[in-house]
Amino acid sequence: MQDESGVLTGAHFIDGDHACSEGAIAAGCRFVAGYPITPSTEVVERIAERFPFVGGVFIQMEDEIASSIAIQGAVWAGKKAMTVTSGPGFSLMMEHIGYAAMTETPCVFVNVQRAGPSTGLPTMPAQGDMMQARWGSHGDYGIIALCPNSPQECFDFTIKAFNLAEQFRVPVMLMMDECVGHMIERVVIPPPNEIKVFKRRYYRGKKKDFLPFKPEKDLVPPMIKAGDGYRFHVTGLTHDEKGYPSMTVGTQAKLVTRLSDKLKVNEDKIIEYREDGVESAELIVITYGITSRTAIPAIEQARKEGMKIGHLRLITAWPFPAKRIHELASKVKAFVVPELNLGQMVYEVERHAGSGVKVEPVSHAGGTVHDPKEIYTAIHRLMKG
Amino acid sequence: MADDVLYTVEAGVPQNPIEDLLRMDRIPHIWCPGCGIGSTVNCFIRGLQASGLDLDKVAVVSGIGCTGRVAGYLKLDSFHTTHGRAIPFATGLKLANPELKVVVYSGDGDLIAIGGNHFIHAARRNMDMTVILINNMIYGMTGGQVAPTTPISATASTMPHGNYEPAFNLPHLAESCGAVYVARWTTFHVRHIIKSVKEALLKKGFSFIEIFASCPTLYSRRNKLGDGLDQMIYFQENSEIKNGADTKSVGVDFQGKIIVGKFVDIERPVYHEAMYGHLKEKYGEEYMPSDEIKEFISGQNGD
Amino acid sequence: MAKMEIKIGGFGGQGVILSGYIIGRAASIYDNKYATMIQAFGPEARGSSTSAQLIVSDEPVAYPYITAPNLMVLMSQEAYTKFSGELVSGGTLITDEELVTPHNLRNDIKHYSIPAARFAEELGKRMVSNIVMMGFTTAITKIIGEKAMGEAVKVSVPKGTEKLNHLAFVKGLEYGRKLVE
Numbered sequence: 001m002q003d004e005s006g007v008l009t010g011a012h013f014i015d016g017d018h019a020c021s022e023g024a025i026a027a028g029c030r031f032v033a034g035y036p037i038t039p040s041t042e043v044v045e046r047i048a049e050r051f052p053f054v055g056g057v058f059i060q061m062e063d064e065i066a067s068s069i070a071i072q073g074a075v076w077a078g079k080k081a082m083t084v085t086s087g088p089g090f091s092l093m094m095e096h097i098g099y100a101a102m103t104e105t106p107c108v109f110v111n112v113q114r115a116g117p118s119t120g121l122p123t124m125p126a127q128g129d130m131m132q133a134r135w136g137s138h139g140d141y142g143i144i145a146l147c148p149n150s151p152q153e154c155f156d157f158t159i160k161a162f163n164l165a166e167q168f169r170v171p172v173m174l175m176m177d178e179c180v181g182h183m184i185e186r187v188v189i190p191p192p193n194e195i196k197v198f199k200r201r202y203y204r205g206k207k208k209d210f211l212p213f214k215p216e217k218d219l220v221p222p223m224i225k226a227g228d229g230y231r232f233h234v235t236g237l238t239h240d241e242k243g244y245p246s247m248t249v250g251t252q253a254k255l256v257t258r259l260s261d262k263l264k265v266n267e268d269k270i271i272e273y274r275e276d277g278v279e280s281a282e283l284i285v286i287t288y289g290i291t292s293r294t295a296i297p298a299i300e301q302a303r304k305e306g307m308k309i310g311h312l313r314l315i316t317a318w319p320f321p322a323k324r325i326h327e328l329a330s331k332v333k334a335f336v337v338p339e340l341n342l343g344q345m346v347y348e349v350e351r352h353a354g355s356g357v358k359v360e361p362v363s364h365a366g367g368t369v370h371d372p373k374e375i376y377t378a379i380h381r382l383m384k385g
Numbered sequence: 386m387a388d389d390v391l392y393t394v395e396a397g398v399p400q401n402p403i404e405d406l407l408r409m410d411r412i413p414h415i416w417c418p419g420c421g422i423g424s425t426v427n428c429f430i431r432g433l434q435a436s437g438l439d440l441d442k443v444a445v446v447s448g449i450g451c452t453g454r455v456a457g458y459l460k461l462d463s464f465h466t467t468h469g470r471a472i473p474f475a476t477g478l479k480l481a482n483p484e485l486k487v488v489v490y491s492g493d494g495d496l497i498a499i500g501g502n503h504f505i506h507a508a509r510r511n512m513d514m515t516v517i518l519i520n521n522m523i524y525g526m527t528g529g530q531v532a533p534t535t536p537i538s539a540t541a542s543t544m545p546h547g548n549y550e551p552a553f554n555l556p557h558l559a560e561s562c563g564a565v566y567v568a569r570w571t572t573f574h575v576r577h578i579i580k581s582v583k584e585a586l587l588k589k590g591f592s593f594i595e596i597f598a599s600c601p602t603l604y605s606r607r608n609k610l611g612d613g614l615d616q617m618i619y620f621q622e623n624s625e626i627k628n629g630a631d632t633k634s635v636g637v638d639f640q641g642k643i644i645v646g647k648f649v650d651i652e653r654p655v656y657h658e659a660m661y662g663h664l665k666e667k668y669g670e671e672y673m674p675s676d677e678i679k680e681f682i683s684g685q686n687g688d
Numbered sequence: 689m690a691k692m693e694i695k696i697g698g699f700g701g702q703g704v705i706l707s708g709y710i711i712g713r714a715a716s717i718y719d720n721k722y723a724t725m726i727q728a729f730g731p732e733a734r735g736s737s738t739s740a741q742l743i744v745s746d747e748p749v750a751y752p753y754i755t756a757p758n759l760m761v762l763m764s765q766e767a768y769t770k771f772s773g774e775l776v777s778g779g780t781l782i783t784d785e786e787l788v789t790p791h792n793l794r795n796d797i798k799h800y801s802i803p804a805a806r807f808a809e810e811l812g813k814r815m816v817s818n819i820v821m822m823g824f825t826t827a828i829t830k831i832i833g834e835k836a837m838g839e840a841v842k843v844s845v846p847k848g849t850e851k852l853n854h855l856a857f858v859k860g861l862e863y864g865r866k867l868v869e
Binding site: 076 | 408410411440441442444446456457460461462463464465466467470472473474475476477478479480481482484485502503506660664668671672673674675676677678
Binding site for chain 1: 709712713716717722723724725726727742749750751752753
């Protein structure tokens with residue numbers, strides 16, 4: 001009942017941050033902990049405003065470290081939960097992204113990216129945290145990261161983020177940026193019965209001798225929660241299927257391999273990208289987030305001049321569509337990868353493209369978005385040069 | 386003193402009366418011979434049993450360190466979190482389901498150094514949880530480094546020339562920040578600990594118990610104070626029970642006098658009740674608390 | 689109209705952002721168009737120069753920032769000095785007649801002005817001058833239907849001020865209509 005009550009069905013003219021809040025509410029998120037940081041603050045402000053009327057609890061914690069672990073406490077008490085931040089706060093949350101990965105706590109981290117490093121440009125966009133999202137916590141683990149390019153997608157992908165988190169019991173990152181977060185556009189919120197929400201998969205079997213971290217066929221164990229009489233244990237230490245610490249080489253290999261493999265074997269259900277004109281293309285522009293919009297005028301200009309240009313837009317930056325890139329690499333002469341950073345996802349493209357194809361970054365230090373001319377120039381040079 | 390008998394062991398029963406609450410499949414534990422943490426766990430379980438709480442609704446949260454391992458040995462819903470962050474994890478657990486009795490059980494370094502910020506804010510908010518802090522005045526797990534509770538002049542591996550940093554007076558810190566229940570004991574005071582645990586568990590709001598415990602391996606030996614038994618003798622000979630003592634006056638010097646007792650027991654609005662009360666008053670029927678908060682609060686009010 | 693790049697300028701507290709928001713909302717919610725509004729964020733204090741920029745188009749908007757504004761609504765002298773040079777040749781400039789003295793007015797643009805602040809004061813509240821401006825802009829540019837704009841004004845202003853704002857909108861609209869007829 002309370003899951004549906006909060007959905008603001010209708011057409012709205014709102015920014016990406018607020019659309020993200022509405023997406024969380026529509027996804028059934030009822031616990032948010034956060035700490036103010038530009039340009040993400042509007043997300044928690046709206047949550048704080050809305051939650052008392054939809055059965056949610058919001059708390060502004062003393063810092064981002066606290067926020068990123070408070071949500072995990074709430075998850076283990078049965079809530080869907082998220083935290084929201086930007087660069088400096090995201091850096092502080094890294095240890096708890098690892099904790100969520102290790103304890104298989106389904107939760108959502110929203111990062112409205114601003115230009116860094118350090119305090120950088122608090123009110124201006126960048127895409128500089130893409131590698132941090134993937135590799136920021138120590139050790140080996142897998143995460144999912146989604147890249148919206150509009151307020152509508154901030155709504156849609158927040159729901160998707162919760163669904164993926166529940167389905168695979170991993171932390172999911174919504175990698176927004178300042179431009180998308182503060183951009184105001186039309187956002188259509190469907191009626192609750194048309195919104196696909198993945199309900200938490202709870203264990204329903206016998207309590208005796210139950211192994212809380214024993215995976216099912218898809219390598220994902222079902223969830224349990226505190227207060228239901230399981231008397232279970234959760235630890236960030238290397239643990240066996242019972243959840244008990246087991247500091248052996250064997251347990252480490254088994255657990256950490258599964259944490260990574262559960263995303264690999266389910267890759268086809270997770271990876272998402274959009275393609276436009278790639279089949280006949282001689283050159284493909286690979287984009288994500290706001291860059292998928294700023295590249296369009298450049299691609300259109302080049303096409304107008306007769307160049308065969310494709311556009312592949314990552315919806316999931318992580319897991320990365322390695323197979324697809326490898327496949328396309330044999331068909332084109334170059335990939336152009338514009339990013340609001342000095343080259344991050346481009347490494348991933350290079351790694352999977354192999355040596356037969358040219359991979360050209362169009363780097364930008366952040367602070368604003370690309371001038372499409374910069375992207376056009378790279379396309380033109382590779383096509384005509 | 387019949388009042389002091391909080392439990393009895395029936396003759397002929399082979400099982401230890403606290404075994405039901407221990408994960409016996411994880412015993413033996415990792416603590417050193419003479420370490421005081423195990424005694425506190427024994428006292429905690431007995432206090433918990435005496436409280437009459439529904440054990441399926443008790444969750445224990447620990448951070449990292451020797452005391453951080455407590456959660457792993459207790460047969461309750463238990464969470465071994467990250468270093469210093471047991472309190473914010475417990476905050477999420479409690480606010481998501483106030484029906485849970487949430488206990489944070491961790492060490493001095495974990496709760497007060499790396500976790501100090503969370504400690505003061507949870508006390509300020511009067512978050513409904515019981516914090517049991519085992520103070521062995523040193524970092525044990527990592528090999529005897531100086532802690533914010535190490536007394537001046539004591540030696541630690543990162544204070545090899547003797548400590549010149551002042552130590553926290555934790556009851557005073559807790560009270561200043563707003564804790565509604567503050568008690569301090571040593572591992573010598575087993576019956577007092579049991580009683581305090583029971584009281585703290587039944588107290589609404591942020592309750593805090595500091596327990597001085599020996600660390601023979603890394604504190605006593607390095608400081609030439611003998612073994613666990615010698616430290617216990619020190620606790621016995623140098624403790625003075627002063628219930629209601631002004632917490633300002635209970636700081637502890639190296640091998641000095643330890644004032645113990647129940648210092649604070651007051652009433653203050655609890656976080657989730659204050660939230661509920663405020664929003665209910667402001668918005669009436671429009672306010673929609675979570676099902677868990679609504680049920681818990683209406684259950685308490687008996688309606 | 690295929691694509692309009694719009695910049696609204698004034699000082700903080702004049703309702704500059706709300707004006708942009710109303711145009712965008714009218715276009716995208718009530719007029720079957722696409723609108724993308726970018727909020728310029730900075731540590732500026734209240735009372736200092738502020739601006740809103742948005743794109744209104746019949747097609748989805750890809751690149752979200754304005755690069756060649758063809759409509760400017762400027763409500764302060766500072767905004768005029770700072771922004772009017774960016775207007776494309778042939779573009780439309782709308783100013784508050786009493787708050788902006790158009791020094792060195794460009795001759796390659798269309799310029800319209802209205803004493804919006806004074807009209808607002810006459811209606812009882814200087815605060816609604818931006819809505820007078822919106823009515824005027826609607827009549828002059830016809831970028832968005834009058835009905836759509838009227839609707840967006842109604843749902844975007846603070847509760848309880850709808851009537852006053854409606855009067856302000858109509859005032860600007862009628863003044864504009866007379867001017868272009």
